[in-house]
Amino acid sequence: MKLVIIPTYNEKSNIAELVQLVCSYVPDMHVLVVDDSSPDGTGELVEGLIAGEFESRLFLLQRSGKLGLGTAYIEGFKWALARDYEYIFEMDADFSHNPKYLPHFLDAITCCDVVLGSRYVQGGGVTNWSRLRRLISLGGSLYSRVILNMPFRDLTGGFKCFRRQVLEKIDLSAVKSNGYCFQIEMTYRAFLLGFAIREVPIVFEERAEGQSKMSSGIFNEALVMVPKLRAARNSLKS
Template identity: 75%
Template sequence: MKLVIIPTYNERDNMEELLAAIYKIVPGIHVLVVDDGSPDGTGELVEDLIQRRYPDNLFLIKRAGKLGLGTAYIAGFKWALKRDYQYIFEMDADFSHNPQYLPVFLAAIQETDLVLGSRYITGGGVKNWSFFRRLISLGGSLYSRTILQMPFKDLTGGFKCFRREVLEAIDLDRVKSNGYSFQIEMTYRAFLQGYRVKEVPIVFEERAEGKSKMSSAIFMEAILMIWKLRAARSQMKISRRSEVEKLA
């Protein structure tokens, strides 16, 4: 079974169209929305869609307030692991992650353990970004890759697919990051556990509706968290069987 986890905060304008696209491209897939009490009624819209259109494959976790990206995904992962899902996706709600890539991820995960959607390998890219935004993103991946000694080109992206075994092996209660660095930490923990990681190219397009959740506080958390993760390396299980693969 396959599950897409989508964290939301004020994404009402995107949800109906996004869900229709996901279900059209991968019929039978399940979607879990983790909504952080969106003032715009995102959670209420999802509840309505469950009742009217997707009673069997759309699910919702409603949280009391804006608790952060990392905790939203952790809640979703724990929900998934209590059920019989074998492949578990992370995906944004704003169409910056195009649902057309879902079959590509599913094909890739058959031969690996964690698939990363990468903007910075051959075939990948970004659209509608300023030079400054590109610089921050590229710099963030290079900074993280250098300090944590990982070979992957895109460490900050949030379009991923995990085998359930990877999430079962990671102690989710010990994941420390809750913002921009959450994606880095999850890949780092999987890498140190020795799981195979493959990057597949995606083109990331700036969100169609709403506003970016990035802030200076989130960015600074990431800068500091990288060093905390590096310091905690010896406490994590390290294996030599990690394989690095690239789909160019």
């Protein structure tokens, strides 16, 4: 069974079309929306979709407030592990992650344990980014690669697929990062545990609706957390 986890906050204008596209590219995919009590009514819209054409394929975790990306994924992972999902995806709700890549991830996961959607391997890229945004993203990945001694070119992306056993082996309750660094930490933990990780090219498309969730606080978290992860290397292996 396959599940894609989509955290949302004020994504009412995107979520219905996104769910439709996900299910069209992978007809047996299930979708879990983790909504942080969006003021725009995203959660209510998802409830309506569940009551309609997506019954038994679409699910909703409604949280009490804006609690952060990392905790949304952790709750989603635990929800998936309590059920029979073998392949568990992460995906943004704003169309920056194109659902057309989902079949590519499923092809890749047959010969590895974690798939990273990568903007910085051959065939990957970004659209509609400023020079500063490119430098921040590239710099964040390079900074993490050097300090954590990992070979992967895109460590900050949030379009991923995990085999079930990876998430079972990682101590999800011990994951500390909640923002920009969450993606780095999850990949690092999987890497230290010896799981096979593969990058596949994606083109990241800057969101067409709403505002980017990138902030200075998210970036600063990565600056602080990456050295802490390196210092905790031995404990993260167990």
